[in-house]
Amino acid sequence: MPRPSGSYSTxxxxxxxxxxxxxxxxxxxxxxxxxxxxxxxxxxxDYERLMRQSDARSVGTLETMPRELLDELEAAVDTYAETDEVSR
Structure with a gap:
């Protein structure tokens, strides 16, 4: 049975x-x-790169978030705040 390249048995x-x-x-x-x-x-x-990418302290922070996504988040928060004020 042919084995894919980069795959070996124990x-x-x-x-x-x-x-x-x-x-x-x-x-x-x-x-x-x-x-x-x-x-x-x-x-x-490669291992160290993967570990850095999985570091919860640096992944998904506001500092690393793409600008477009941050803008969307801020708009959603503003909309929520406005809706909340009207409800009071």
Whole structure:
């Protein structure tokens, strides 16, 4: 059965770890167990980039929000505030 490039079994990992690690330095490699994806090997730069992107302290803050989205948010808040004042 042909295997997609960048995908290896756990048995392959035992036998060809050096080659697989060398490939993982170039691009992410999937390790399968019983024909199901179980692990991904990737280089440290890609890992650190993913971790920075998932950092809740920097993702989705007002400072990182696109200007158009911030404008929409401000307009929605203003509309809500106006509606709330009329209701009182």
């Amino acid at each position: 048995s392959d990992l035992s036998r060809k770890s050096g080659d697989i690690i060398a490939e993982a330095l170039r691009h992410p490699v999937t390790i399968t167990q019983r024909n199901k994806p179980r692990l991904v090997l990737l280089n440290i730069d």
